[in-house]
Amino acid sequence: MQETDPILADLNPQQLQAVTCGNGPIIVFAGAGSGKTRVLTRRIAYLVERNGISPFRILAVTFTNKAAEEMRDRVEHILGRDLKGMWVSTFHSACARILRMDGDRIGIPRNFVIYDEDDQLTLIKILMKQIGAEEKNFDPRLVRMLFDQAKNKNEDIRSMADGILKSLHKRWYLQLCDLYDQEMHKASATDFGDLITKTAALLETNDEIRAAYRQRFNYILVDEFQDTNLAQYSLLKLLVNADQNLFVVGDDDQSIYHWRGANLANILNFEKDFTNAAKIVLGQNYRSSAVILDAAQAVVRHNRSRSDKSLFTTNKGGEKIKAYVADDEYDEARFAIREASDLIERRGVLPKNIAIFYRTNAQSRVIEEECVTSNLRYAVVGGLRFYERKEIKDIVAYCRLAINPDDSIAARRIINTPLRGIGAATEDRIQQYAALNGISFLSAAISIQEQGGFAKGLQNKIHQFLSMIGILSESAKSLKPSLLLKEILQKTGYEAFLSESKKIEDQTRLENINELLNAVYNFEKSFPEATIEDYLASISLMSDQDYFDPKNGAINMMTIHCAKGLEFDCVFIVGMEEGLFPHVRSLSSPQEIEEERRICYVAMTRARHHLFLSCARARRTFGNFRSNPPSRFLSEIPSSHLIRIGQVDSDEAFNDASQSDSFSRFKNKSIVGQRKTTYGEERISYGIEDLWPGRRVNHPVFGEGIVMHVEGRGEHLRVVIRFDVGGVKTVLAKFAKLEPL
DNA sequence: GACCATTTATTTTTT
């Protein structure tokens, strides 16, 4: 009977134990690929179906919104019904929701906004200007970082003043703390950190509210527990009731967010705080080949602060890990793309099952260029996020201002966007007035206007601006999100401004705005009841992975942090060099090196069958060449598991498998002059041979024209075209789907 | 206040 049981089928004894374990605190140590998600979803299904727990009593916390959505889908699929009332979300989303409902108890109005990193920084810069602290002497980003660190620990931001800050900086910092809190309060704004700490404060100070949530969430499940921070852990403890039905899943080897306040001590503390906790270890890896698993564990075993454990698999050996030492980053990109194409064309791998990982976002560019030249479809996960684009932030700022006139950061952002002749001097004047009278930016503008404080020409412009915002605020009260957005595009003149522009990038911006409209339509379809506030909250809490859509024919590119929780048949890890991975910033601290090593472990264990590692002998950083030795992590992989491909210098003793310390295998030889590389210069061009001056082409937007000039290469291939209608324009071949006629 | 030329920072990782 058990084979067909959708809740208990195909579970190994430990998984079964975790799924069916009785009430009380439970900690599951789930190694990479050990079926953690399966255990979580089955556990929820088990609670609901077998223990008769109402979905309404369950809170499941995941690391991304996407993971949350997937988890809900899976449980609903197992049970064959909707689980309305069950909360599955990230810490941040859950807190935003709680504050939206009950934040008024601690002075947070229903229409509060969430300031992102950018908004925070803008505010800090304004405040620094106000107190006369010079950015040259005192980096606003340091202030932001200190705020963040304090909030991650659920401490007052003022507590960070002691320690690293010196007299003057300390004075400035303390002033900024007060002003920041004041301004955030005035603007009805919270930052990411506030979402957690304010929710904790709400529960802590309000017995009634705390009791209500404790009663409601009788079962709490937390995924990726190793990456929770102290504030989140405090919140959990406030939320958990006397039954202590807290089920956490984590793996200390996969803790890669220490810099964001994640605290491995939480795992230790859990066992201290909940001494009666059941402990379950999932030790079988179902994902990777034995070779890959073995290699990854060999690497992570070099960490000293780590609980000794090992994963096993019944998977057969598998292919060796392939290593390539490239000449430079372009050669490396050619290697990866060539191998990826080979996997697709010759071995029938679907592009969506291939991923290229890198340590830093900046590395994606060269690889993207190579994809373009090789005509290989790709998708970058993360990087410059959609909602961080200027045009999107502008439109979102109008939305924010429409629902919350006190949002001064939003007001300042768009008062002269599109250009309406209200310049920096005027802006400063309003800001000063606002600071002096302790009112918001918009109120200050209204005040000055009422007193007739603006010069004649200006007065008219300000009047128009203010009445427009007034109309939008009214609209925000009654219109659906999509209609409000449309009205904003029209009434602000933003749409007209862009479509009248001749610049090609403004055309792209217009496309992005249409994309935004689409996103809003989809949101309305999924949540017909949702308000504009809900939409704004949802977008500010989006994670990079939330945009990840593997259902297309493109290979995937992302940072390793972004790859957390994902898996692929074939994985490339590029830039395996000292100084890049492990990153320079970690080199001086053993703890940080160990975190880098865990990042490497996470990256390697994403792979099912094929793993490719590469490094470059030299690469350009900040415009000049640098030569990095191969990453220490390469030499921590047993040489029996590695095979080096591509051209090998005869003096690089590579075939000597007897070497156990294999670091020397990767030692750099000085490069003299130009060398032909295995992954040479010949390229499948992006139609460059099809585009020559004088040729007639068709552009999907601008119509037909004649090519005047072709310049650049790869991603930067630009084509100057004289269009039959509309004159001469320069377009990027990457975006413009040009069709030779 | 717009438009240019020059200078400066950028690269960890992100909810």
Next chain:
DNA sequence: ATAAATGGTC
């Protein structure tokens, strides 16, 4: 190398 910030001129 390149994008953003700054500064000077009209």
